[in-house]
Amino acid sequence: MKIFQTEDIRNVALIGAAKSGKTTLAENMVFEGKLINRKGATESKNTVSDYRPIETERGISVNASLLYTIYNDKKINILDTPGFSDFSGDIVACLTAADMAVFTVNAQSGVEATSENAWKYATKTNKPVVFFMNQLDHNNANFDDTIHQLKEYFGDKVTPVQFPVNSGEGFNSVIDLITMKMLVFKNGNGAPEIQDIPANLADKAEELHNELIEHAAEGDDALMEKFFEEGTLSAEDMEKGLHLGIINRDMYPVLCGAAKSGAGVTRLLEFLINACPSPAHVHPTKAVNGTEFHNSTEEAPAMFFFKISNEQNVGDVAMARIYGGTIAESQDLVNPRTGNKERISQLLVSNGKTRERVEKACAGDIISTIKLKDVRVNDSLVDAKIADTAFEAVPFPAPIFSTAIKAVNSQEDEKLGGILADFHKIDPTVITSMSRELKQNILQCQGEYHLNTIKWYLDNVHKIAVEFAAPKVPYRETITKTANADYRHKKQSGGSGQFGEVHMRLAPYYEGYTDPSDLQVRGKDEYDLPWGGKLIFCNCIVGGSIDARFMPAILKGINERLEEGPLTGSYARDIICYIYDGKMHPVDSNEMAFKIAGRMAFSAAFKNAGPKIMEPIYDLTVRMPEDMMGAVNTDLQSRRAIIMGMDADRNYQIIRARVPLAEMDRYSTSLSSLTSGRGTFTMEYAEYAQVPTDVQTKLLKAYEESKKDED
Ligand SMILES: Nc1nc2c(ncn2[C@@H]2O[C@H](COP(=O)(O)OP(=O)(O)OP(=O)(O)O)[C@@H](O)[C@H]2O)c(=O)[nH]1
Ligand SMILES: [Mg+2]
Incomplete structure (x- = not known):
């Protein structure tokens, strides 16, 4: 395989709405480059890109794939991403690695919810976008409406470079506003027949051509001058002008086609080569330490791993973007995360599951490699001379969905933990953590469909049966008024006995509290509890009724109860504890006795001190189309939300609310169905607040029931 130089490479991420035709377009691009002899189709389960068993089974893209094509002697690396928002991790990872996006839009559906999601990440990664208006062969495909919508959603920089002549069944012709010719893709694929623009379309073509020229000349003074002198620009000049824009x-230029038949694909490839940037022409990439990489072979070798795919019989296939130098087989590099050396044993050029070894690859290229020792997504491998230079992590989305997960066979729980930890290394949007508090293993991801694919891998690849449950809510317990309690722990059993008596007062802690006037506080310790809130422990003993040496034991007893609150077993917080009296026995008093007395006195006082359950409250921000605000609002009311404010954002509304975590289980799924996928939300922990009385009654009852079950 030929080694491609930086200038001869293009890196595109195919992004866009679910089912808009990304994989079909990728198939055609590879076909036009003659890298396959027969075109596959997603419905025939034989595309180059959707090759993984889960993808053929489901008929959709689940993982991003790395493909390439060669056209006019240029190598175009294609990252075909999944369209569903649940796989946003792959969308943003591929955009990070690519130099630009080819954004497919279905001409009969316009801008869809998943188009907006893809756009969000193109904006976040600041990547250039070329639209490919696809599926123009549908009878209700509508070019003008789709352009109108693209402008409405993504702004006036959306600029047609082509328009269709005969959209609908039999579609095969477009007017190209750069060459000012009609391109007729008689057989779908292949080079078009070039014809003059029909008279009835001349005016429209002229109008759009002039618009395009203005755009092309805008960023380039010399071109602008040439345009004013000559009144027009050559196709070559225009493409040069568009390049900078x-x-x-x-x-954001818009090209047209129908990926299914292949119409428009060769012109798209030409456009990518002529008007779109090679890695040598894009903005430099900054490493975390500020070093800039210009995709130059003169720079020190450095690459970044943006995607790892676990493949049958092969293991982990790691995909990397080279930002500097050349990378060769058998080269030793350093991983700045670990400081360890990694040898590139096999350098591969991939077309889906077909991989070919190459001896080296230049800066700007995207390659894959296997058999690495310890490389995760977001790792860099760099030359030993720049061993501390790592690239910025992919801005992966924060989790929006949580569930508890466990192995059906509890003996497999540890194995499951290991598998999920490995999952995270290759898909950082899968996050698992063992919650000691909730005694649940919590898995967070990007939605129910994402969870479903994780389950598929667990079932089919790892052969481990799992079950899911709603995550428990980390409630807290506290008190609302002052109460006293005494407890005497006394045990006489033959020889030495146990004796400890503690008189305790509890009071609610809040900032600016004052100590009671009837007690003499002689020692005070303030503890920040690991689960939030405070414990204030006061020694108010007068006359030596309890020795100071027993105070730590009493505190220990209290702490045991704080860890398992008297009401529902949740952590307790924000309590002031005054130890003001008690009794000792000259022989039988010991630490154990005072620990028990402390714990029991605390429980008794707590129950009389207006105990309350507290729940975590989150700041919620929901964004949805204006006309869906009513439905979202009604749903929020039913979740005990308090609306804090509303803002408009073009034809979207943003609702800010405070809502109890207990009411937010599977919110991503509900919001998606309420808004046809268009609503998005973020949630951030705000505070703990007391639950309403009816909720408290329910929780107490549920706790009692669960205790009964345990007995
Ligand atoms: N009629 C017609 N159908 C198309 C065209 N492009 C794609 N399709 C069909 O649309 C469906 C989805 O195509 P894909 O290529 O899998 O779409 P995708 O964008 O890769 O989908 P995801 O990756 O799952 O988001 C398939 O049935 C394709 O055959 C087109 O230009 N015209
Ligand atoms: Mg696809």
Whole structure:
């Protein structure tokens, strides 16, 4: 395989709405480059890109795939991403590694919810975008409406470079506004027949052509001058002019086609080569330590791993973008995360599952490799001379969905933990943590469909049966008024006995509290509890009724109860504890006795001190189309939300609310169904607040029941 130089490479991420035709387009791009002899189709389960068993089974893309094509002697690396928002991790990872996005839009559905999601990440990663208006062969495909919507959602920089002549069944022709010719893709694929623009379309073509010229000349003074002198620009000049506008995201050109038949694909490939940037022309990439990489072979070798795919019979296939130098087989590099050396044993060029070894690859290229010792997504491998230079992590989305997970066979729980930890290394949007408090293993991800694919891998690859449950809510317990309690622990059994008596007062802690006037506080310790809130422990003993040496034991007893609150077993917090009297026995008093007395006195006082359950409250921000606000609002009311404010954002509304975590189980799924997928939300912990009385009654009852079950 030929080694491609930086200038001869293009790196595109195919992004866009679910089912808009990314994989079909990728298939055609590879086909046009003659890297396959027959075109596959997603419905025939034989595309180059959707090759994984889960993808053929479901007929959708679940993982991003790395493909390439060669056209006019240029290598175009194609990262075909999944369209569903649940797989946003792969969308943003591929955009990070690519130099630009080819954004497919279905001409009969316009801008869909998943288009907006893809757009969000193109904006976040600041990547140039070229739209490919696809599926123009549908009878209700509508070019003008779709352009209108693209402008409405993504702004006026959306600029047609083509428009269709005969959209609907039999679609095969477009007017190209750069060459000002009609391109007829008679057989779908292949080079088009070039014809003059029909008279009835001349005016429209002229109008859009002039618009395009203005865009092309905008960023380039010399071109602008040439345009004013000659009144027009050559196709070559226009493509040169568009180049700068595309790199700087000053324009988003729109090309047209039908990926299924292949119409428009060769012109798209030409456009990517002529008007879109090679890695040598994009903005430099900054490493965490500020070093800039210009995709130059003169720079020290450095690459970044953005995606790892676990494959049958092969193991982990790691995909990396080279930002500097050349990378060769048998080269030793350093992983700045671990400081360890990694040898590149096999350097591969991939077309889906077909992989070919190459001896080296240049800066700007995207390669894959296998058999690495310890490389995760977000790792860099760099030359030993720059061993502390790591690239910025992919801005993966925060989790929006949580569930508790456990192995059906509890003996497999440890194995499951290991598998899920490995999952995270290759998909950082899968996060698991063992909650000691909730005694549950919590898995967080990007939605129910994401969870479903994780389960598929657990079932089919790891052969481990798992079950899911709603995550428990980390309640807290506290008190609302002052109460006293005495407890005497006394045990006489033959020889030495146990004796300890503690008189205790509990009071609610809040900032600015004052100590009671009837007690003499002689010692005070303030503890920040690991689960939030405070414990204030006061020694008010007068006359030596309890020795100071027993105080730590009493505190220990109290702490045991704080860890398992008297009401529901949840952590307790925000309590002031005054030890003001008690009794000792000259022989039988010991630490154990005072620990028990402390714990029991605490429980007794707690129950009389207006005990309350507290629940975590989150700040919630929901964004949804204006006309769906009513439904979202009604749903929030039913979740005990308090609306804090509303803002408008074009034709979207943003609701800010405070809502108890207990009411938010599977909110991503509900919001998605309420808003046809268009609503998005973020949640951030705000505070603990007391639950309403009716909720407290329910929780107490549920705790009692669960205790009965345990007995
Ligand atoms: N009629 C027609 N159908 C198309 C066209 N492009 C794609 N399709 C069909 O649309 C469906 C989805 O195509 P895919 O290529 O899998 O879409 P995708 O965007 O990769 O989907 P995800 O990766 O799952 O988001 C398939 O049945 C394709 O055959 C087109 O131009 N015209
Ligand atoms: Mg796909």
